[in-house]
Amino acid sequence: RAYAKDLLVNHKLGEFNTRYHNFTYHDEIMMREFMESLNNRYVIKGSNYCNGSTIKTSLSDFKSTEEALEYCQVLIEDEQHKGCIIEELIDGNIFTTTSFVDGVSVYHMPIVQSFRRFEQDGVSHVTSGLGSISMEDHKLYFLTDDDIRVANNINNVVICALQQDT
Numbered sequence: 805r806a807y808a809k810d811l812l813v814n815h816k817l818g819e820f821n822t823r824y825h826n827f828t829y830h831d832e833i834m835m836r837e838f839m840e841s842l843n844n845r846y847v848i849k850g851s852n853y854c855n856g857s858t859i860k861t862s863l864s865d866f867k868s869t870e871e872a873l874e875y876c877q878v879l880i881e882d883e884q885h886k887g888c889i890i891e892e893l894i895d896g897n898i899f900t901t902t903s904f905v906d907g908v909s910v911y912h913m914p915i916v917q918s919f920r921r922f923e924q925d926g927v928s929h930v931t932s933g934l935g936s937i938s939m940e941d942h943k944l945y946f947l948t949d950d951d952i953r954v955a956n957n958i959n960n961v962v963i964c965a966l967q968q969d970t
Contacts, residue, residue: 850885
């Protein structure tokens with residue numbers, strides 16, 4: 805996760821990022837200040853992508869900033885993550901566009917709407933990105949054709965950035 809976010813910044817593509825900070829050591833003052841700069845509307849996730857189960861939000865998973873800071877410490881000490889990302893919480897529908905690349909050609913897959921959580925018996929559960937749907941026409945009701953073109957173009961630009969780095 806941190807690699808992907810840093811890749812965008814390093815290639816002057818930061819406009820496609822949320823505001824974020826990757827913490828590799830526990831700096832409570834800096835973490836607290838960053839959370840406050842986001843109006844206490846933030847997401848915390850492990851620095852390395854293992855699965856979506858490390859994703860927690862200030863609105864639904866933490867009762868206090870102290871609890872969020874404790875969770876950051878857990879992720880920083882975790883051997884898989886070795887850090888935590890705190891990023892701004894964005895409201896709205898979530899979608900994913902995936903592209904397959906063979907080193908030369910890029911093949912964009914249908915857009916899917918992602919459901920990061922589901923409710924069961926009054927309890928909200930994280931789906932780890934496994935809850936998603938696609939429509940028969942490969943579009944989603946909340947996206948225009950231009951939105952889809954922009955999303956696919958972002959993937960094209962990121963693929964070029966990855967090729968430059970490897």
